[in-house]
Amino acid sequence: MPGIDECLLEAMRLPGARGAALVDWTSGLALGVVGESPGGDHEAAAVEAAELARLAAEHRAFAPGDGGALGGATALPVEDLILSNRDSYHLLRFVPTPFDSSVFLHVWLARAEGNLALARIRLGEMAGRLVLA
Amino acid sequence: MTVIGTTPPPRLPVRDRSAAHEGAGGLSPMLTRLAAERATGVLVREHGSLHLADGEVVHAESPHAPGFDVLLTTHGTLDATTWQEALAQTGSKSGAVRLVVDRGRLTAGALELCHLGALFDAAYFALAPSSTPGRFRYGGGHQPGTVRPVTVDVMERETLRRRELLRRVWPDPLADSAPLIRVAPAAAPAVTARQSAVLTLVNGVRTATDIARELGRQAFHTLVDVRRLAAAGLVAPQPPPVRVSPPVPAVLSVSDPDITLLKRLRDALEAL
Structure with a gap:
């Protein structure tokens, strides 16, 4: 069964992967990091990505039509976030946990080699395998 | 030519708080x-x-x-x-x-x-x-x-x-430990789903720690929401009850310099 490090190493096998992290979006804590970090500092990158994730998770405009009310107390209003710039993609995947938490997987991909569609599918599978028995 | 200089007095050993932090x-x-x-x-x-x-x-x-x-x-x-x-x-x-x-x-x-x-x-x-x-x-x-x-x-x-x-x-740490009460501001701002879970448990008795335990949520995560709710004017720490007991004799009162001194003493002892 995979732990945090195995999950991040698996994410690093995605085409074009430069770095991966598991981050708590309430506190900005990086629970695990592998590879390079965008901006050169893993902790700072985690804090900044957490800020973005928190906005997406909390604002009603991004929630599903039922307002996120269906699916129980630990259901997530948002699945993932995609951000692109001139040379890279950032993919943030919220991790559904059976207990109360606020974590997401963050993968940083080089734009030339990265495949966003593939990464999105794989990351969803990894997020599920990380916590669901 | 002789230059007569005096040796500067040695610097007092002052604990550098900024560096320590x-x-x-x-x-x-x-x-x-x-x-x-x-x-x-x-x-x-x-x-x-x-x-x-x-x-x-x-x-x-x-x-x-x-x-x-x-x-x-x-x-x-x-x-x-x-x-x-x-x-x-x-x-x-x-x-x-x-x-x-x-x-x-x-x-x-x-x-x-x-x-x-x-x-x-x-x-x-x-x-x-x-x-x-x-x-x-x-x-x-x-x-x-x-x-x-x-x-x-x-x-x-x-x-x-x-x-x-x-x-x-929200700079006031009192809401972290005191029992919390709900406040109804004139124009209530929207709260997030996680904040509203916290808000429904605020009843004038529970503290942030009690709410965290009830929700099965990390206490720091709860504090973040409690402070956000406090900043939004939706919750406040319960004001301490008015004391009816006789005033504490003046002998027991401590002034700030004493506390500072004691803390420095403690820090110095810990650092030994």
Whole structure:
């Protein structure tokens, strides 16, 4: 069964992967990091990505039509976030946990080699395998 | 030509507070020393304890933060019976948690996530400023349930960052520990789903810690929401009851310089 490090190493096998992290979006804590970090500092990158994730998770405009009310107390209003710039993609995947938490997987991909569609599918599978028995 | 100069007086040994706060060791000189000597044992502080193995933090507990067993059982990730059985069978929390992972009731990832979350959560309170010096008990008292050890350096940096995060949200720390009451502002701002879960439990009696335990949520996460709600004017700490007891005799009153002196004395003793 995979732990945090195995999950991040698996994410690093995605085409074009430069770095991966598991981050708590309430506190900005990086629970695990592998590879390079965008901006050169893993902790700072985690804090900044957490800020973005928190906005997406909390604002009603991004929630599903039922307002996120269906699916129980630990259901997530948002699945993932995609951000692109001139040379890279950032993919943030919220991790559904059976207990109360606020974590997401963050993968940083080089734009030339990265495949966003593939990464999105794989990351969803990894997020599920990380916590669901 | 002779230049007559006087030797400048030696500088008084002043503790450089800014430097102490920037680097590691700003929180507890004792902890920094224990990390340097790769100590194993339990550091007991006023608001919680840190378990060290080879100078790294492997476990933390605080009465202010729900333990990982509470986080796991509240939402039915583990049902309470399974947990109690595992606990009875192994005799320790860490042994029990290993057992449920081995039986496939919990993935390794979920355990790491939950344990690490609870570790940083409890450490935040354990490393809070204290009025009494910490004690360290050497010895391999820790159970073999080490999940993911965290270095003291990372732990202290994260704790300082969390303090700063809370201060930026709402600078008054009173809401962290006092019973909370609901306030109805003229124009109530929208609250998030997680905040509204906190808000419904505010009843004038529960503190942020009580709410965290009830929700099976990390206490620091609850504090973030409580401070946001306080900043939005939706909750406030219960004002202390009006004292009817006779005023405290003046002999017992302490002025700030005394406290500063005592704290410096404590810091100096801890740093020995």
